[in-house]
Amino acid sequence: MGKSEIAIQRAIEKASKADVKCTFIVIDFLTNKIEGAPFGFAFDRGCFHSLNSDEERKSFAENVAVHLEEDGLWLSIIGNADERRDGPGPPQRTARDIVNSVEPYFEILSLVSSHFGSNHPNPPRAWVCLMRKRRFA
Missing domain, CATH: 3.40.50.150 (Vaccinia Virus protein VP39)
Structure with missing residues (x-):
């Protein structure tokens, strides 16, 4: 598992504990547009x-x-x-x-x-x- 995936997993866990709905994605921000x-x-x-x-x-x-x-x-x-x-x-x-x-x-x-x-x-x-x-x- 890469650093990005580990960070996303930790973020999902924190959001869940805080009862916050979030969508997390791994993307090359400098070359791709984020949907939404x-x-x-x-x-x-x-x-x-x-x-x-x-x-x-x-x-x-x-x-x-x-x-x-x-x-x-x-x-x-x-x-x-x-x-x-x-x-x-x-x-x-x-x-x-x-x-x-x-x-x-x-x-x-x-x-x-x-x-x-x-x-x-x-x-x-x-x-x-x-x-x-x-x-x-």
Whole structure:
């Protein structure tokens, strides 16, 4: 079983325990459109920050926008470059990296420095970024 399948299985278990109805799928988001779009909300934890170039992140942001309805919201939890780290952890991005990549497609409503939810004593720092899809003229 691959990482994606394990993540989906854990998500199904958590949704079931919370008595929440969700549909989970494994898809290459950068090359395929998700059925059922447009959606009102998108959540990302661990995808956006894994893309190394501004162009890749812009492409990702544009694809999120394509999948959202007018005024749709995107919440992204992103590795934060404001911490020096000796060990492993999520890729780190600056606030400028985020703004440069999402600005053409999203209005940033909130960009807050926080930490990843974790049972580690010192969880990695994260950006919690809430964005609204821009209305195109």
